[in-house]
Amino acid sequence: MNDAQTVALRRARPLLGTLVEVTAHGACQVQLMHAVNAAFDSMALVQRLMSFHDAASDVGRMNRLAYRVAVHVHPWTWEVMRAAQRLARASAGVFDVTVGGELMRLGYLPAVVRGNLDRRARWGDVCLLPGRRVRFARRLLIDLGGIAKGFAVDRAVECLRNRGASAGLVNAGGDLRGFGPVAWRIHLRHPAQPGLLLPFADLASGALATSAGYFSRRERRGAVHTSFIEGRQRGASDTTFSASVAASNCMLADGLTKLVVLRGHRACGLVRRLGGRAFILQAQDADAKPV
Amino acid sequence: MDVFNNWLLVPAAAVIVAPTCAYATQYLTPEQAQQAIFPGADFTPAFVTISDAQRTEIERRTGVNVRVREQRVWRVSTGGLFVIDEVIGKHELITYAVGLNSDGGVRQLEIMDYRESYGYEIRNAAWRRQFVGKHDGDPLKLDLDIKNIGGATLSCRHIAEGVRRLLALYDVALR
Numbered sequence: 282m283n284d285a286q287t288v289a290l291r292r293a294r295p296l297l298g299t300l301v302e303v304t305a306h307g308a309c310q311v312q313l314m315h316a317v318n319a320a321f322d323s324m325a326l327v328q329r330l331m332s333f334h335d336a337a338s339d340v341g342r343m344n345r346l347a348y349r350v351a352v353h354v355h356p357w358t359w360e361v362m363r364a365a366q367r368l369a370r371a372s373a374g375v376f377d378v379t380v381g382g383e384l385m386r387l388g389y390l391p392a393v394v395r396g397n398l399d400r401r402a403r404w405g406d407v408c409l410l411p412g413r414r415v416r417f418a419r420r421l422l423i424d425l426g427g428i429a430k431g432f433a434v435d436r437a438v439e440c441l442r443n444r445g446a447s448a449g450l451v452n453a454g455g456d457l458r459g460f461g462p463v464a465w466r467i468h469l470r471h472p473a474q475p476g477l478l479l480p481f482a483d484l485a486s487g488a489l490a491t492s493a494g495y496f497s498r499r500e501r502r503g504a505v506h507t508s509f510i511e512g513r514q515r516g517a518s519d520t521t522f523s524a525s526v527a528a529s530n531c532m533l534a535d536g537l538t539k540l541v542v543l544r545g546h547r548a549c550g551l552v553r554r555l556g557g558r559a560f561i562l563q564a565q566d567a568d569a570k571p572v
Numbered sequence: 573m574d575v576f577n578n579w580l581l582v583p584a585a586a587v588i589v590a591p592t593c594a595y596a597t598q599y600l601t602p603e604q605a606q607q608a609i610f611p612g613a614d615f616t617p618a619f620v621t622i623s624d625a626q627r628t629e630i631e632r633r634t635g636v637n638v639r640v641r642e643q644r645v646w647r648v649s650t651g652g653l654f655v656i657d658e659v660i661g662k663h664e665l666i667t668y669a670v671g672l673n674s675d676g677g678v679r680q681l682e683i684m685d686y687r688e689s690y691g692y693e694i695r696n697a698a699w700r701r702q703f704v705g706k707h708d709g710d711p712l713k714l715d716l717d718i719k720n721i722g723g724a725t726l727s728c729r730h731i732a733e734g735v736r737r738l739l740a741l742y743d744v745a746l747r
Contacts, residue, residue, distance in 0.1 A: 294683060
């Protein structure tokens with residue numbers, strides 16, 4: 282590639298509850314602008330389909346109706362639901378998207394439904410039926426927050442590639458994926474001092490997702506917790522490390538980081554079998570103080 | 573910790589491994605933001621000073637504080653308005669541009685500047701040394717280069733509040 286003929290665009294918009302950055306390299310400025318706009322549009326569609334907050338989204342409709350009737354969903358929602366169920370099965374229920382009720386009770390998600398949820402409900406109560414229809418066997422709430430952002434990044438990358446970008450990086454609040462002949466330098470936040478950025482790696486082609494409790498950590502009734510809920514016991518993680526997973530696509534990387542946050546080193550073997558590589562950044566060595 | 577995956581990641585340790593303690597990115601200048609949202613249009617400044625009454629009304633409607641009285645607004649030759657606004661969080665300062673269609677609906681939003689500041693000082697030399705490159709004497713200088721952060725950005729709740737405030741401003745002062 283001739284550098285003199287390569288132009289670069291870097292844009293950011295608020296989407297998916299975070300700041301999403303899209304960087305694209307290519308030969309033509311106008312073409313790149315269209316590619317970047319289309320990438321944002323595809324992520325906005327993922328948000329409309331999978332937002333927990335929006336009653337009209339597929340997730341909103343499932344949470345209101347799927348206990349009573351089978352709910353027909355968009356092909357993208359279907360793809361994410363299938364991936365979520367695969368990951369739940371592979372992790373014996375540690376990863377579980379039916380933790381919406383717990384997240385609501387802890388105040389991480391708004392109270393979107395009235396009536397009693399069935400606290401025994403688990404991922405096995407989500408039935409994926411022929412014709413892209415979803416039915417719940419118990420009254421439960423799903424939240425795709427642990428995996429949909431990664432999926433959105435994958436869709437955005439697909440958009441950039443299809444529309445002529447020679448290289449690109451999409452970063453949705455720490456779930457990121459790069460492609461093309463560029464070494465993308467990635468910095469990680471220090472788990473105890475999120476304002477500190479540590480150079481971590483150069484990403485060529487592939488995805489890296491990072492999960493950590495630094496922005497969701499809260500204290501409730503004397504206990505510190507984060508927004509990561511273990512699927513079986515339904516305890517909120519009090520993790521102090523940050524977990525990063527490298528994988529070929531961002532949805533997989535995003536989902537696998539949740540396993541590492543919840544299970545620590547014990548998850549690394551499983552992560553590897555499922556096609557990812559886990560990295561844990563410990564906070565224990567840092568005693569930097571706010572001034 | 574697992575080993576690096578050689579087809580996917582190259583460890584950054586080979587280069588200068590120095591933490592930096594602030595993060596800032598400029599995505600667009602005002603002119604670039606104008607052309608990104610309204611390509612090919614001309615822009616006429618129509619800056620607005622918000623009166624006490626307008627301020628009270630905007631705050632009543634939105635529940636969002638009006639901190640700045642001067643609002644940078646441009647009229648767009650092809651119809652609509654272009655507004656530059658800032659929101660301040662606990663640790664972040666975000667400048668963004670919003671294009672409004674002639675009916676007052678949001679056409680497009682672009683982040684122009686994103687700055688984080690924590691004000692942390694790293695006191696522990698032993699901890700600091702483990703990240704310091706052998707040839708780098710100033711590991712903690714403010715580095716404002718473009719960075720790709722793996723790890724959550726701060727919430728963009730403030731931007732949503734800012735847009736609510738601007739839409740109320742449109743209703744009370746710009747319509």
